Amino acid sequence: MTTETPLVEARGLHTWFELRQWGFLRVGAVRAVDDVSFTLARGEAVAFVGESGCGKSSLVRTLLGLHRPTAGEVRGEGRDLASLKGAELKAWRARVGYVQQDPFGALPPFLDVRRILAEPLRVHGVRDRAERERRIRAALAEVHLTPVEEYLGKFPHMLSGGQQQRVVIARALILEPALVIADEPVSMLDASVRVEILELLRGIQRDRGLTLAFVTHDLATVRHYAERIFVLYAGKVVESAPVEALLDAPEHPYTRALLRVLSDPDAANATRLREVPPGEPPSLIDPPAGCRFHPRCPKAIGGRCEVEVPSEVATAPGRRVACWLYAPERE
Amino acid sequence: MAATTSGVTAGEPLLRVEALALHYRTRQGAVRAVDGLTFDVKRGEALVVLGESGCGKSSLARALMRLHPRNLAHHGGRVWLGETPVSELSDERFRREVQWSRMALVMQASMNALNPVVKVGEQVAEPLRELKRWPRRRALARAAELFQRVGLPVDFMARYPFELSGGMRQRAVLAMALVAEPELVILDEPTSALDVLTQAAIMNVLKEIKRDQGTSFILITHDVATSSELADRVALMYAGELVETCSAERFFTAPAHPYSRMLMESVPRLHERRRPRPIAGQPPSLLSPPAGCRFAPRCPERFARCAEPPPAFAPGAGEGADEGRHRVRCWLHEADRKETP
Numbered sequence: 001m002t003t004e005t006p007l008v009e010a011r012g013l014h015t016w017f018e019l020r021q022w023g024f025l026r027v028g029a030v031r032a033v034d035d036v037s038f039t040l041a042r043g044e045a046v047a048f049v050g051e052s053g054c055g056k057s058s059l060v061r062t063l064l065g066l067h068r069p070t071a072g073e074v075r076g077e078g079r080d081l082a083s084l085k086g087a088e089l090k091a092w093r094a095r096v097g098y099v100q101q102d103p104f105g106a107l108p109p110f111l112d113v114r115r116i117l118a119e120p121l122r123v124h125g126v127r128d129r130a131e132r133e134r135r136i137r138a139a140l141a142e143v144h145l146t147p148v149e150e151y152l153g154k155f156p157h158m159l160s161g162g163q164q165q166r167v168v169i170a171r172a173l174i175l176e177p178a179l180v181i182a183d184e185p186v187s188m189l190d191a192s193v194r195v196e197i198l199e200l201l202r203g204i205q206r207d208r209g210l211t212l213a214f215v216t217h218d219l220a221t222v223r224h225y226a227e228r229i230f231v232l233y234a235g236k237v238v239e240s241a242p243v244e245a246l247l248d249a250p251e252h253p254y255t256r257a258l259l260r261v262l263s264d265p266d267a268a269n270a271t272r273l274r275e276v277p278p279g280e281p282p283s284l285i286d287p288p289a290g291c292r293f294h295p296r297c298p299k300a301i302g303g304r305c306e307v308e309v310p311s312e313v314a315t316a317p318g319r320r321v322a323c324w325l326y327a328p329e330r331e
Numbered sequence: 332m333a334a335t336t337s338g339v340t341a342g343e344p345l346l347r348v349e350a351l352a353l354h355y356r357t358r359q360g361a362v363r364a365v366d367g368l369t370f371d372v373k374r375g376e377a378l379v380v381l382g383e384s385g386c387g388k389s390s391l392a393r394a395l396m397r398l399h400p401r402n403l404a405h406h407g408g409r410v411w412l413g414e415t416p417v418s419e420l421s422d423e424r425f426r427r428e429v430q431w432s433r434m435a436l437v438m439q440a441s442m443n444a445l446n447p448v449v450k451v452g453e454q455v456a457e458p459l460r461e462l463k464r465w466p467r468r469r470a471l472a473r474a475a476e477l478f479q480r481v482g483l484p485v486d487f488m489a490r491y492p493f494e495l496s497g498g499m500r501q502r503a504v505l506a507m508a509l510v511a512e513p514e515l516v517i518l519d520e521p522t523s524a525l526d527v528l529t530q531a532a533i534m535n536v537l538k539e540i541k542r543d544q545g546t547s548f549i550l551i552t553h554d555v556a557t558s559s560e561l562a563d564r565v566a567l568m569y570a571g572e573l574v575e576t577c578s579a580e581r582f583f584t585a586p587a588h589p590y591s592r593m594l595m596e597s598v599p600r601l602h603e604r605r606r607p608r609p610i611a612g613q614p615p616s617l618l619s620p621p622a623g624c625r626f627a628p629r630c631p632e633r634f635a636r637c638a639e640p641p642p643a644f645a646p647g648a649g650e651g652a653d654e655g656r657h658r659v660r661c662w663l664h665e666a667d668r669k670e671t672p
Contacts, residue, residue: 195608269560
């Protein structure tokens with residue numbers, strides 16, 4: 001394998017969930033991910049940002065190989081994930097670590113920390129007990145659960161939320177993955193603990209040079225913890241850009257709307273009425289034609305935005321936006 | 332720029348709370364979820380109660396509304412609403428005269444607590460029919476006004492809850508809380524289950540109601556950014572106690588308590604390059620909180636004195652918007668005036 005191959009490459013990715021009536025009649029589909037393309041380079045930290053139901057979790061779960069794409073493909077280290085079976089699929093899953101949103105729900109309540117961390121090693125064929133123990137201790141030390149002896153015998157309910165999330169991270173790292181997917185890793189945690197966990201993830205990502213794909217609904221947390229952002233709306237990526245550029249000068253009307261309603265804590269916010277686009281995100285079963293944001297968009301161009309789906313346009317190096325406002329003139 | 336009003340309304344205290352306590356009984360012992368809170372809220376004022384999960388902030392809402400769980404061990408303290416000594420009232424009189432009609436509560440998941448088989452309009456009108464014995468037609472007409480107030484189309488009154496999105500249901504619950512024109516509305520994490528844009532839309536509604544009707548609010552949240560969207564004042568809770576109460580202006584720029592300062596520094600910022608700093612350690616168990624200052628084990632500025640519980644000090648009476656209402660529970664401010672209890 002050459003180092004030129006991106007770690008993950010998604011092309012025209014669709015992840016739809018079929019809706020059936022009486023168990024067999026196909027009546028439609030939830031278009032959770034609808035024609036999304038991107039590449040993740042080795043060693044970079046990216047964030048997928050969007051509101052609930054925009055398809056961000058379905059997207060990363062497709063990268064994990066948990067959902068099979070309905071159309072399009074995802075390549076992991078150059079190989080089409082849909083073609084992987086049995087041992088090969090298992091090998092890909094060892095290359096990807098997954099950090100869930102709710103640490104308590106993600107940890108089996110009846111196993112202690114040692115057994116929780118031993119499980120992936122056993123499944124992936126680390127038979128030597130001493131070797132397993134060595135790796136478990138190393139993983140706990142890496143997530144700063146020290147002294148290690150104090151945590152090995154604990155059950156999840158004996159740990160705080162932050163400690164539980166550290167165990168989840170240790171479990172995600174123990175097979176030495178190339179990619180770690182963290183789906184809202186801090187949204188269930190308290191403000192004072194959030195930063196600790198984000199710093200930990202980012203630190204490990206840098207030290208190990210792995211790729212971190214981090215899913216969040218909170219734009220305020222991305223500045224220091226990702227290099228690139230993908231903004232999703234109703235199953236599509238509407239804008240992607242380097243973090244600073246996007247936060248300082250958003251381009252897509254949706255991203256602009258988001259950043260207009262958010263601000264840093266300030267007493268003046270209490271009397272500031274926010275400009276909120278009307279309406280709500282569309283149903284993913286029957287999304288609007290054309291640009292999915294057009295019914296709410298203050299800048300919608302009549303005759304175009306509600307008719308044609310905008311394609312992505314590069315507006316600067318590393319920066320793309322799917323919006324007709326940025327389309328080069330035609331004819 | 333949208334129309335704004337001056338942030339702080341110099342009204343009378345509407346709600347006065349003294350040494351409010353709520354303890355739960357558990358197998359391990361009594362959990363002191365709310366442990367002696369003293370504060371007030373003026374008419375037309377919004378107090379944000381900020382705190383991390385498990386600090387007792389939701390229990391505060393329950394204590395004020397007398398929504399007691401079965402394992403209640405102790406409920407104490409004195410509460411006045413206007414001239415009414417609320418804490419002296421029997422449960423029956425509290426229900427009839429205060430709960431919902433003068434003091435209403437919107438909980439985080441209340442949008443999921445709507446009755447699924449009753450039309451939303453009927454549910455919004457229900458407090459008027461039940462509490463004020465209004466005839467149906469009149470109550471529905473008033474509910475229609477509230478629908479407009481919170482930004483719901485009036486024809487949605489005939490819909491059932493499942494026909495509304497989460498954001499719309501939350502607006503309906505807000506309409507229900509406001510329909511009997513309570514003087515005080517307590518909002519417990521009213522937007523944390525909603526999307527960013529929907530959150531902003533609901534906060535807009537609250538800002539307008541506060542501006543136009545002079546309703547007082549207690550907004551309970553764990554989110555510092557959300558808190559600044561409504562707060563005239565901020566009360567920061569830690570381990571069942573109020574550690575600092577001050578104007579929003581002071582809290583967001585120069586709070587006095589070490590925990591307040593560290594909390595502000597731990598908040599990731601959208602537009603600042605400064606890296607947020609985590610607070611090491613964890614809040615104590617409410618079963619056996621530290622004998623002295625409850626934040627001391629995590630506090631970089633602790634000293635010998637912190638082994639004793641600090642009273643609430645009132646630093647710099649009369650400064651700016653604080654009007655002498657600034658309270659800090661920290662020995663670093665011992666030189667300041669002491670406040671009882």
